[in-house]
Amino acid sequence: MVKVRDILNKKGFDFYSVLPENTVFEALQKMAEKDIGAVMVIENDRLLGMFTERDYARKIILKGYTSKETKVGDFMTKAVYNISSDTSINDCMAIMTNKRIRHIPVCDKDKVIGIISIGDVVNFIIQQQDSTIKDLENYIYGGKM
Numbered sequence: 001m002v003k004v005r006d007i008l009n010k011k012g013f014d015f016y017s018v019l020p021e022n023t024v025f026e027a028l029q030k031m032a033e034k035d036i037g038a039v040m041v042i043e044n045d046r047l048l049g050m051f052t053e054r055d056y057a058r059k060i061i062l063k064g065y066t067s068k069e070t071k072v073g074d075f076m077t078k079a080v081y082n083i084s085s086d087t088s089i090n091d092c093m094a095i096m097t098n099k100r101i102r103h104i105p106v107c108d109k110d111k112v113i114g115i116i117s118i119g120d121v122v123n124f125i126i127q128q129q130d131s132t133i134k135d136l137e138n139y140i141y142g143g144k145m
Helices: 004-011 024-036 053-059 089-099 117-142
Strands: 040-041 044-051 105-108 113-118
Touching: 004 089, 004 113, 004 117, 024 040, 024 053, 024 089, 040 113, 044 105, 089 105, 089 117, 113 117
Parallel strands: none
Antiparallel strands: 040 044, 105 113
């Protein structure tokens, strides 16, 4: 069975975070620089929350706050779901779909080791399917393709 660790092994274990006292503007700068849609809010190696583009749009802009004066910790999503590297891809997809989340931290022994996006999951599944199709074609045609 394919596990979350298989995605991390392929995409890498890099992740980006901000501190709760960082401004929303600083978080947005990091997200734009890294071309990502979410950052984890981590302090002293402890996952405190997530800050996403959706948080910015719905909690900051629409409420009239300014990103240069607003602290991430005041508007981050605090109820953060996480998974372990041993979580199956199917369970990961189910959590992300049922909870309507696009990014999920990966934690082993209460330590963040990476993050998975719904795009990472979809890309991994597509690559797996392509590989399976090629293997089946080779089997059917006896390697004469």
